[in-house]
Amino acid sequence: MNYRKIDTPENFRFGEADKGPGIDCSAQSASVRIAGGHNPDVELSLSRIGPGSFRLRGESARWPEGSGSIAGLGFGENPGSADASESAEEARCVLRDDGGVDLWLDGTRLLKGAGFGLCGQKWMSRFEPDEYTRYYGLGGKNLGFELSGKRTIFWNSDLFAEFDWAEIAESRADPLYASFPVLIGRKARGDGEPPLWWAVVMDAPWPGFVNLGAGEGIFAAGSTPFRRWLYLGARGGAPDLWFFAERDPLPLLRSLQSLQGRMPAPPLWALGHQQCRWGYRSYEDLKRIADEYEARGIPNDGLWLDIDYMDGFRVFTVDPAHFDDTAARVAELKARGYAVVPILDPGLRRDSGYRAYREAKERGALCVGGEGQDYTGFVWPGYAVFPDFATEEGRAFWAEEVAAFCKLGFSGYWIDMNDPSAGSAPLEDMRFKRGELDHEAFHNQYALGMAMATRSGLERARPDSRPFLISRSGYLGMARHAGMWTGDNVSNAKHLAAIVAFSLNLSLSGMPLNGPDVPGFAGDADGALMEAWYKAGFLFPFLRNHNVAGAKDQEPWTRGARTERVVGDYIRSRYKLLPYLYQCWIAQEERGDPVMRPLWLGWPAEEWTSLCGDQFMVGEALLHAPILEPGSKSRVLRLPGCRWFDWCAGAFIDGGATIASEPGRAGTPLYMREGYGIPLLKGRRSANGKDLRIVDLALFVEARPVAEGAEQERYGSLAYMADDGESLAYRRGERSGLILRYAAEGGLLSVEAEGLKNGYGSIRFRILVPEAGGVKKLRVNGRERALKPIRVELAGRKHAFLASATLGSAALPRA
Structure with missing residues (x-):
């Protein structure tokens, strides 16, 4: 795959531009036939899915397998209407005779189609560029935050195998590990009108491409004038595009997440701090790390194993030299509150004495080469073969292995090398679906198929536990099955500078659980760099310390006492905020709200x-x-x-x-x-214990004297939910909740507190307010409550607060 060559409309065949009104698909479906020249014609159909949502699909003998997507995009029984706002009803989508698509809202054209292009198996949907639109999304692309003038291809890549060190170290490499072809547009309007919002989701597993008005550097002053376009397309597979229009961005993002699947609530431990490194291999390693965290009073939830725990790098094995009794040792660590998370790679050692290899081969569950033989690549075991996750048999084989491996007590898995990576062996020789599919047809979905199978195995092994799975690579629909870390990065200032924009666009594109390795994977972070990474990353959806073999140890205590104090404080701060973070994940599962947001x-x-x-x-x-x-x-x-x-x-x-x-x-x-509430764990967090039923509800309100003619009250509300954070019992009603509605006037804070549910027992809570807000008195449900001064420690500061006595949600009136 040549990453520097991106398709241009100059080599695509377009029909004559359609200047007519086109067919409005707001109330009906429409279709047009695109003449194919020397190749079969293409039938394009556009249909309304729900308020503000439309779908363009193509059919042709060019693409006998259709799009080939396994992402499962859709809205289920309530298509498109559950998340769209009322304003989306006004959206219109028009299909023109040349295959161009116009998208309108409130009389404003958001997208102006410029035809549908064909080049053999390749296709392209083209639009006029718009200087008043700004662009976001394209999750997994290393292109910055706002994307105007950028172009890229979608091809999941192993960074360290595909790029030279200068590109890697300077954070210039693209494409990287994930492909989320989700384009979000912000259309500015004049006369003080708020902007309008739109999105296009391209469900194209084949190598895709996007150009957002990029130029061509070789064009000089005397060259033919260059024409800029906005276009997106793929190098194969039937077209499948989803269009959305909204007045406000939140319902748009909710629709995009619901289309791909909202992420089920992760286990609470997965939201804590995770410790990993390439080199942890044994019970002794994990126990040593756990002992250090406890001795230093720094909370940590996850102890992660990289490839060295395996017996000869055979997946689904444990080297008995490293764990004398794996199940017993894992149970010991779990009893201390630690989740043990081993790595799983797809490459199976080609070894007739290795049971998993024999099983996969006998079941026909492996990818094949061009002559029907097992495809062989070079990864950690040496010669390796690969499960064919494009087939039900391949996914079933893997799920069964995962389910059996879970008997050792592991809490979750991280799946790596699933871009897929095969060393120096050419990937185009790896074929899927028993040889029926070219490599390009499924490459970008390989990690998705692996995630689907791994989650299935976890669910089979523990049907009442919340599965936890994190992946290096991904595609649309991944959030139903797994989160993602952002792949191998470098411990330097360039990579640190890129992390916010990168994770924001992943979040916008439908991958809410994501985050970089801190303080970077490759290289050695000094104390200042480690502090900066932790301070920047302590509120990301996923927080893991991980580094490469051969580098210096980089646990929090390895850069001196001062750095340990800073890093330890930010880990503790994350734990103090866990009740708030958990509410964000409830909102993600219930409504599709992003956790990390621009x-x-x-x-x-x-x-x-x-x-x-x-x-x-x-x-x-x-x-x-x-x-x-x-x-x-x-x-x-x-x-x-x-x-x-x-x-x-x-x-x-x-x-x-x-x-x-x-x-x-x-x-x-x-x-x-101001005016919002943030739930906190009580006290200074020094261990990984956490009970969401014991909580401080900090209300950041001001109760200043009311000036004449000013607003008389400041209102707010805070809903809080608690469950066991481990099981699926909350889906059966085993969750407790309460809501505070509050108003501040003068020096008085009045709170109406009501219970919402009591399925997990009473929530014991205090109400906290910062002294700086001027609150002197508290009244809860009409009763005066005493306030006493306390100090709240968070993010390098201690501030004065006033706290009520502890109250219980079970005694509150029902809402």
Whole structure:
């Protein structure tokens, strides 16, 4: 695959431009036939799926296997209407005779089609570029936050196998590990009108391509004038495009997530800190790490094993030299609160004495080469063969192996090398579906098939437990099955600078559980770099410390006492915020809300947010503007136009302005949205124990004296849910919840507290308010409650709060 050659419309055949009105598909379906020249014709059909959502599909003898997608996109029994807003009803989609598609909302054309192009098996949907639109998404692409003028291909790649070191170290390599062809557009309007939002999802497993108005550098002043286009397409497979239009970005993102599948609530331990390295191989290694975390009072949930735990790198084996009794040793660590998470690679050692290899071969579950023989590549076991996840038999074989392996007590798995990676062996020789499919037809879905099979095995082994699975590579629909870490990165400032934009676009594209390895995988982070990575990453959806074999150890205590204090504080801060993070995951499962989100999601009309890719929100209430330069103790940032509690300063401040934050070595620019509540674990977190039924509900409210003519009250509400964080019992009603509705006036905070459900027992909670807000008195359900001063420690600062006595949700009136 040549990553530097991206298809151009100059080599595609387009029909004569259609200047007529086209067929409006708002209330009906429409189809057109695109003449094929020397190849078969193409039938394009456009249909309305629901409010503001449309689907364009193509059929032709060119693509006898259809699109070949196993992503399972769709809205189930309630197509498109559950997440769309009422405004989406006004959206129109028009199909033209030349195959071009126009998308409209509120009389504004969001996309202007410029024809449908063909080049053999390849196809392309083309549009006129628009200088008033900004672009986001394309999850897995290393192109920055806003994507205007960029072009790329979708081809899941093994970074260290495919690129030279300069491209890797400078964070210039693309494509990387994942392919999420989700394009989001923000269409600006004049006269003070808020922007409109649209999206296109391209379900194209074959190598895809996107061009967002990129130029051609070889064109000089005397060259033919270059024509820019916006287009997307694929090098094979039948076209399958989904179009969306909305006035507001939140219902748009909810629709995009629901289309691919909302992520089921992960186990609570997976939201904590994870410790891994290439080199952990034995019970002694894991016990040593667990002992160190406990001795230093730093919480940690996951102990991860890389490839060295296996017997001769044979997947689904454990070297008895490293674990004398694997099940017993894993149980010992689990009893101390640790999840043990081993790696699984798809490459099976080609060894007749290896049971899993014999089983896969006998069942015809392996990928084959061009002559029908087993395809062989070169990975950690040496000569290796690969399960064919394009077939039911291949996925069933793998699921059965996973289910059997679970008997050793492992809590989850991380699946790696599933791009797929086969060393120096040419990937085009690897064929799928018993040789019927070219490699390109399934390559980008290989990791998805592996994730589907691995999750199936986990569910079979533990039907009442929440499966946990994290993958290096992925494709559309992955969130139903697994999260992703962002792949092999480098411990340097270039990679640190890119992490926010990269993870934001993955989140926008339908992969909510993602995050980079901290403080970088390859290379050696010094103390300042380690601190910067942890401060930047402590609120990402996924937080794991992982590094390469041969590098220096990089556990939190390996860079001196001062760095240990800083890193340890941010790990503790994550644990203190776990109840809030958990509410974000409930919202993801129930509504498809992104956990990590760009500022434009909350403030779409503020133009500057459309280019802000180095700050982010976690849920609705927390804004983080991390310092992405190692050693720097300050940065300039901008806050959206509302009031904020500045955690560094310990004071409420006005937003809507550019400010300088100077948090020093210990702090980070962290802001709580005024009027919102944030649930916290009580006290200073020094171990991984966590009971969501014991919680502090911190309300960031101000109760200043009311000026004449000013608004008389400040209102807010906070809903909080708690369950066991481990099982699926919450789906059977074993979850407790409460809601606080509050108003601040003068020095009084009035709270109406109601119970929502009590399926997991009473929630014992305190109400906290920052002293800086001016609250002097608390009234709960009409009764005065005493407040006592406490200190809350988080993110390098301790601030004065007032706390109520502990209350119980079981005694509250029912909502």
